[in-house]
Amino acid sequence: MKNLLHAAPLGSGFRRVGCPGGGGGGRGRRRFRAGAFTLVELLTVIAIIGILAAILIPTTSSARVAANKAKTRAQFAQWAAAIEAFRQEYGYYPTFETAGAGLNKVNGNTAGSTNLTAVHRFYETLTGVRRDGTPLPTTITGTPAPPQAQNSRRIPFITFTDADIVPVNTTDPTLTAKRGLIRDAFDNADIAVLVDRNLDGKIASGAIGGDSINALPLVSPPDSTAVRLAPTTGAAGDFPTGANLGVRAGVIFYCMPPKGTTAGDLLMSWK
Numbered sequence: 001m002k003n004l005l006h007a008a009p010l011g012s013g014f015r016r017v018g019c020p021g022g023g024g025g026g027r028g029r030r031r032f033r034a035g036a037f038t039l040v041e042l043l044t045v046i047a048i049i050g051i052l053a054a055i056l057i058p059t060t061s062s063a064r065v066a067a068n069k070a071k072t073r074a075q076f077a078q079w080a081a082a083i084e085a086f087r088q089e090y091g092y093y094p095t096f097e098t099a100g101a102g103l104n105k106v107n108g109n110t111a112g113s114t115n116l117t118a119v120h121r122f123y124e125t126l127t128g129v130r131r132d133g134t135p136l137p138t139t140i141t142g143t144p145a146p147p148q149a150q151n152s153r154r155i156p157f158i159t160f161t162d163a164d165i166v167p168v169n170t171t172d173p174t175l176t177a178k179r180g181l182i183r184d185a186f187d188n189a190d191i192a193v194l195v196d197r198n199l200d201g202k203i204a205s206g207a208i209g210g211d212s213i214n215a216l217p218l219v220s221p222p223d224s225t226a227v228r229l230a231p232t233t234g235a236a237g238d239f240p241t242g243a244n245l246g247v248r249a250g251v252i253f254y255c256m257p258p259k260g261t262t263a264g265d266l267l268m269s270w271k
Helices: 039-090 121-127
Strands: 192-195 251-255
Touching: 039 121, 039 251
Parallel strands: none
Antiparallel strands: 192 251
């Protein structure tokens, strides 16, 4: 059998299929160029890419927002821990601002600039130094008491990282006015901070409570100063009010993420 095929004469019924001259088996066949796409195939691929992009881009954006919210909550927790450590050391919560537009705000009345020797009560009280690392002055009088009077032992209760401070040499035009200020993960410097001033286990707003919070501070998202909101109040609000109500915490923070338009969009440390 091994030699029968080789020995078979031409025309005996055995034919070389698909080869030129093999009975015409390869003649007249249509040939296609390898790797070529038809217009329909190309349009189909483009449509699929467009669909995937429409699905993935919003998902990626949502994941980024969720990650920044988690980072901001982590910042709030670290700052609150530093303030609690201050209270344990000195027996009272620090006072950051008692008047002005920056009342009960993390950055207080400090304006963003390259001057890191300008008083920043939140930073200096919790670190015991200026933002540029130089020692605090010796003056201890003022209303409210200056940081060096409150943190008289110059104890560093926290170390702020680059993620917490807007760099003074930033070239980002959206951050120019915030240089040297404390920020959240959204580059937002408008952050409220409230403490349990009378140490009764809750933070209350209004005449009741003794925490000296006449009204909740308004905050804006980093992308719109036209929006200025505070947590909702009332028995069922995010910030309950009344004789026996309030937020059961020693320190709380809240801010407004980008694109925030209602009080429900606020990012609150106790929620």
